[in-house]
Amino acid sequence: MLRAPIPFSAFATFLAGLLVTLAVASMGMGPAHAGSYKVPRTHGPTTKTQMQISTGEKPGTIIISNTAKTLDVVIDSKTVARYTIGIGRKGFTWTGTVKIGRKAEWPSWTPPADMRAREPGLPKTVAPGPHNPLGARALYLFQNGRDTLYRIHGTNDTGSVGGFVTAGCFRLTNADVLELYASTPTGTKVIVRN
Numbered sequence: 001m002l003r004a005p006i007p008f009s010a011f012a013t014f015l016a017g018l019l020v021t022l023a024v025a026s027m028g029m030g031p032a033h034a035g036s037y038k039v040p041r042t043h044g045p046t047t048k049t050q051m052q053i054s055t056g057e058k059p060g061t062i063i064i065s066n067t068a069k070t071l072d073v074v075i076d077s078k079t080v081a082r083y084t085i086g087i088g089r090k091g092f093t094w095t096g097t098v099k100i101g102r103k104a105e106w107p108s109w110t111p112p113a114d115m116r117a118r119e120p121g122l123p124k125t126v127a128p129g130p131h132n133p134l135g136a137r138a139l140y141l142f143q144n145g146r147d148t149l150y151r152i153h154g155t156n157d158t159g160s161v162g163g164f165v166t167a168g169c170f171r172l173t174n175a176d177v178l179e180l181y182a183s184t185p186t187g188t189k190v191i192v193r194n
Helices: 008-026 031-036 113-118 174-183
Strands: 049-052 061-067 070-076 079-084 096-105 137-143 146-154 164-166 189-193
Touching: 061 174, 070 174, 096 146, 146 174
Parallel strands: 061 189
Antiparallel strands: 049 079, 061 070, 070 079, 096 137, 096 189, 137 146
């Protein structure tokens, strides 16, 4: 008996489902979690705009506003590039001056011990990829040469950008963090304000 060939779109859908199942399994999560993850098809929108603001800071400096949920990169004495960001949930915002101590492309994520204590279901580590909460790039924030455990990072969940969504990190769309990563050297000053 002859069978009709499987349409390519049906095969592609099957293959994509299989890959998601394998990725979820590799993170140590069971099939019950598989339906809650969506593989992003784009890097998300860009939120970058240029604003006329005098900051008094040197070009390249990053200024984060928790209140406005924005990240500004100083371009010159009167101009900044502004990105919309997700910030810390209630009780997780902070202020201070730090530096970019390290950068990573498609980073893995290891939740800190205190976060795992608050959320026992978190895995010990999440491998790089579409389900990793750090997204496409991460800039690691250091103070006095030590890792603060806070990051400026991307996300595969673009709907969370602009909200109170993190445990103290600063979340951009992957499109925005790819651009920021490429133009921000290690050692860059980061000022976090209310």
